[in-house]
Amino acid sequence: MANKARPPAVSSSKPPPGDGDGNHIHNQILLNLPPKESAMLIPKLEFVRLKTHHVLHEPGDTLKSAYFCNTGLVSILSVFPDGKSVEVGLIGKEGFVGVPLVAGFRTSPTRAVAQIEATAFRVDGETLMVILRQAPILERRLQQFSQIMAMQVTQIAACNRLHEVNERLARWLLMSADRTGSDSVPLTQELLAQMLGTRRSSVTVAAGMLQKAGLISHSRGDVEITDRPNLEEAACECYGIMNRQVKEWQDDSK
Numbered sequence: 001m002a003n004k005a006r007p008p009a010v011s012s013s014k015p016p017p018g019d020g021d022g023n024h025i026h027n028q029i030l031l032n033l034p035p036k037e038s039a040m041l042i043p044k045l046e047f048v049r050l051k052t053h054h055v056l057h058e059p060g061d062t063l064k065s066a067y068f069c070n071t072g073l074v075s076i077l078s079v080f081p082d083g084k085s086v087e088v089g090l091i092g093k094e095g096f097v098g099v100p101l102v103a104g105f106r107t108s109p110t111r112a113v114a115q116i117e118a119t120a121f122r123v124d125g126e127t128l129m130v131i132l133r134q135a136p137i138l139e140r141r142l143q144q145f146s147q148i149m150a151m152q153v154t155q156i157a158a159c160n161r162l163h164e165v166n167e168r169l170a171r172w173l174l175m176s177a178d179r180t181g182s183d184s185v186p187l188t189q190e191l192l193a194q195m196l197g198t199r200r201s202s203v204t205v206a207a208g209m210l211q212k213a214g215l216i217s218h219s220r221g222d223v224e225i226t227d228r229p230n231l232e233e234a235a236c237e238c239y240g241i242m243n244r245q246v247k248e249w250q251d252d253s254k
C-alpha cells in the first residue's frame with residue numbers, strides 16, 4: 001500500500017546535549033523536556049549499554065527500572081509458556097521502556113529485550129514515580145508515549161494475524177530503520193522469524209522476494225534497505241496507519 005508517512009524526526013545541526021558524564025542524549029523525550037524537569041531527572045539517570053538479547057524485564061517481573069532508549073532497538077514481546085513469542089512493539093530513541101510505572105503499576109505482562117545492541121538511560125522505578133509527581137511535562141510525555149505504544153500493540157496484533165510475511169517483514173524493516181536512524185539492520189533471519197512469529201523458512205522466502213525486487217539486500221546477520229520508497233509500497237498498510245496516527249497526535253498536542 002502506498003504511504004509516505006515517515007515519522008517526523010527531531011533534527012538539529014547542534015551536537016546532541018549530554019548527561020554531564022559525556023554521554024550524548026538522543027532520546028526524544030529527554031531532549032524535549034523543559035530545563036526545570038530536565039534538571040530533576042538527568043542526575044538520576046544512569047547510562048547503560050545493552051547487548052543484543054539483553055532482557056530488560058520478563059513478564060510478571062517487578063519493574064525495578066525504567067529505560068529511556070537512546071540508540072538501538074528494544075522489542076516488546078508477548079511470550080507463551082511453551083517458549084513461543086511474537087513481537088507486539090518496537091521502541092527506539094523516541095521512546096521509553098516501563099510504561100506501566102507511569103500509571104502507578106509495578107509489573108509488566110510482556111518481555112522487553114534489546115533487539116540489536118542498544119544504549120539507554122536507566123532510572124530507578126520508584127525514583128521515577130516520585131519525579132513524575134513534580135514533573136507534569138515529563139508525565140504528560142510518558143502518558144502520550146504509553147498511548148502510542150497501546151496503539152502500536154493493537155495494530156501489530158492485527159497485522160500479525162492478517163498480513164502476509166513479506167508485507168510484515170517490510171513493515172518491520174521500515175519501523176526499525178526509523179527508530180535507529182539507519183537503513184542497515186544487523187539481524188539474523190532466525191531473530192526476524194521470532195519477531196514476526198513465523199517460521200524461519202517463511203522469512204527466508206519473504207526476504208528473498210524483497211531482495212529479488214531490489215528493495216533490500218541481505219547477507220548473514222545483516223539486512224540493508226536499498227529502495228525505501230518501494231519498500232514502503234511493499235509493506236502492509238499498518239506502517240502508514242501507525243505513522244499517520246502518531247503525526248496526528250503530535251500535531252494535536254502542539
Ligand SMILES: [Zn+2]
Binds near residue numbers: 158159160163171238
Ligand atoms: Zn500489517
